Structures are given as structure tokens and as C-alpha cells.
Amino acid sequence: MRKHFKDNISFFAENARWLTAGFLLTLFSSFGQTFFIGLAGNHLRAAYHLSGGEFGALYMLATLASASTLPFIGRTLDLMAGWKVVGFSMPVLAVACVLITVAPNVAVLGIALYLLRLFGQGMMTEIAFTEIGRWFVANRGRAMAIVVPGQPLGSALLPVVVVLIDQASGGWHMAWWLSAAVLMLVGLPLIATLMRVEREPRSADIGAREAQTARDWTRGEVVRDPMLYLLLVGLLAPPFIGTTIFFQQGYLISLRGYSALEFAAAFPVMSVATVLFGFVCGALIDRYGALRLLPYLLIPLGFASLAVALVTPVWGVYVFMLLLGVSFGFTGTLMGALWPEVYGLANLGGIRSIIVAAMVLSTAIGPGVSGVLIDRGVPLPTQMLGMAVWCAVASLCLTIASRRILARRAREEGLAQPA
Secondary structure (H helix, E strand, C coil): HHHHHHHHHHHHEEEEEHHHHHHHHHHHHHHHHHHHCCCCHHHHHHHCCCCHHEEEEHHHHHHHHHHHHHHHHHHHHHHHHHHHHHHHHHHHHHHHHHHHHCCCCCCHHHHHHHHHHHHHHHHHHHHHHHHHHHHHCCCHHHHHHHHHHHHHHHHHHHHHHHHHHHHHHHHHHHHHHHHHHHHEEEEEEEEHHHHHHCCCCHHHHHHHHHHHHHCCCCCHHHHHHHHHHHHHHHHCCCHHHHHHHHCCHHHHHHHHCCHHHHCCCCCHHHHHHHHHHHHHHHHHHHHHHHHHHHHCCCCCHHHHHHHHHHHCCCCHHHHHHHHHHHCCCCCCHHHHHHHHHHHHCCCHHHHHHHHHHHHHHHHHHHHHHHHHHHHHHCCCCHHHHHHHHHHHHHHHHHHHHHHHHHHHHHHHHHHCCCC
């Protein structure tokens, strides 16, 4: 254990520049995440006289639009240096933070939400995972485990900070203006400076590149690959299910008679579990590869869904939050390391943008579908039983995909060997 800890400290010290940049990118993605935008939800609904359903529909439309745009914007990571992509992505995100406070009508509010989702949740995550995936090979899992906790840290700290700013300033606008200022005055210069120096491959990376990286696929080949869609059956479950639970938390609190404080107190449990099991997953990836872990990815999420459905006492909240944290820790780390193993590195930015767009799409559909089902008399706990079944079926799909992709890569490597 002590040796492992020393190895991690040494690894971070040697690569602090690039790991810090990736961590900050996932942290600043918080400004486009549902939890952050939702903090202003009541204010926005009141300001624009929107019902809960109308605001939800506007948010879903903005998220769907961002998902459709992301594959085109994400392609820039294959055409220019990552720090240059940061150079236009973060200013647009800062503009969106200001625009949401001054939008004169609902149409402009929709544009602000679209930009927040596209350049916050979308591009910040896309840049971080794509660049880390290229910079690290032998220790890709360990690197992802260090970078991924940026977003859980944001979800743990920013809600409290926003509430305190609102109380001190007497209005919700100040938190968004300060967010824009932090993005431009701290985030942009710091991240761009850190990323301007490209990481040179280490000898271990060079040796591992052949073992853990597939041939370089084009985006056209990826879209036509049946394995992509088999993988997505499983990999879209965590964002869909997680967003659904968080979006409907008020409904669940009322249904079960929980207090808001009891529910909120479980979020740190999820955040800690996300970080800890992200490191566990990173170590497993570096030892076995991301593909070999796929069959086990959805087990914690399946049990979390069952806990939401079946455990009604308040302690059940802590159980499913713990299991969600385990799931998010594994999913976040593995999703960053998986795609180079499946599709190579040359077109990673464009390929990852397709995947991220699909995941953003799932976060838009989940709350909408669950809301419609609730309106039609299907309570959330019953829906969660169906999602547990989805996890079981999707685990089988991931098992099949893992075996077929590993076999395909073995055949390609065999053909590449000289006669």
C-alpha cells in the first residue's frame, strides 16, 4: 500500500502540468452541468414566467441542440492543438454565464443554455479526456483517475458557494458573473499555459502503445462499426439513470417523505465514493486494460437502481448514493481510457465527440421520459426496476462487445506481423 501511494505521488509529481490541466477542465465543466444550472432554476422560471414543464422542455431542447453540434466542434481537437481549442471554448462558456443573467426573452435564454451545455458539459470534458487519452498510455487509467474527480469536486463545493454568494449579494446573478470572471481571469490563462507544452512519450508509454492502443480508425469507419452501438447500449445507462435520479430528486423526496437536508447530506457520500473508486478503476485499467473491465461496469448501477426502487427508509438514500458513486467512479475513469483501446489515437477528438454527444443526448432524454411516465401514473421507483433490468441486459451486451473487440484486435495484430 505504501509503495502504491509513493508511486502515485511520484507519477503526479512527474506529470503535474498535464494532470492539473485535465483536472481543471473537468472542474470547470461544472458551469455547464445540470446541477449548477439547476441552482438558478427557480429564479429563471420566475423571471421568464415558465412552468416546470416549460423550463424542462427548454432545457431538453438546448441539450439536444448541444449534442447535435458537439461532433462538429469536437473535431477541432484533431485539427489543432488542445490549448488552442481551450482558447475559444472557455471564452464562449464565460459569455454564456453572463448571457443567462441578461437574456431579454426566452429565446435568448435558450441560446444561453445551449452554449452552457455545449461548451461546459460538452467541450470541457471532451478536451480533458481526449488530451489525457493521447498524453498517457501505460498509465492512462491512473491519469484518468486523477482528472475525473474535478467534476465531483465541483458538485460538492459549488452549490454551497453559490448559495453563500446569493445570500451575501441579495441576488442570483452575482454567482454567474463571478463564474465568468473566474473562467477568463483564472481558468483560461492557467489551463492554456499548462497545455502549451506537449507531453513527450515515456519509454513505458511507447511500449504500451502497441499493447493497449488499436489501429487508427476514421470517424466514418466508427459510425459504421456495429460494436459502437453494442457498447452504447451499456455506456449510455449511467448518464441516463444518474441524470434521471437527480432531476427527479424533488419528486422522490416528496414521495418517500424524506427531508431535503437528509437527501442533500448523501451527496458527499457519492462524491467520496466517486473519487475513491475512480482510483481503483484506474489501477485495474493499467493492469488489465479497459476492455476487459467492461462486463462488470454496470453491476453497481444495477444495484443502485434496485435500491432506489425497493429501499424506502431514509438510509436507502445513502445506499444508492454510495452505489452511484461507485458506478460514476468506474464509468468516468473507464470512459476516458476505453476509446483509444477500441479506435486508436489519430482521430480521437472527433470520435470522442460522437460518444460525448450520445451521452449528452441521454442526459436530455432521461428527465423528459421519466417525467412523462410519472404524469401517466408510472412512479419513479417502478421505473427504476426497469432501469435495473436495462443494466442486466446491457452488461451482457458489453460482455459480447468486449470479447469481439479483443478478438478483432488480436486478428489485426496477427495480420500486421511480418510473415
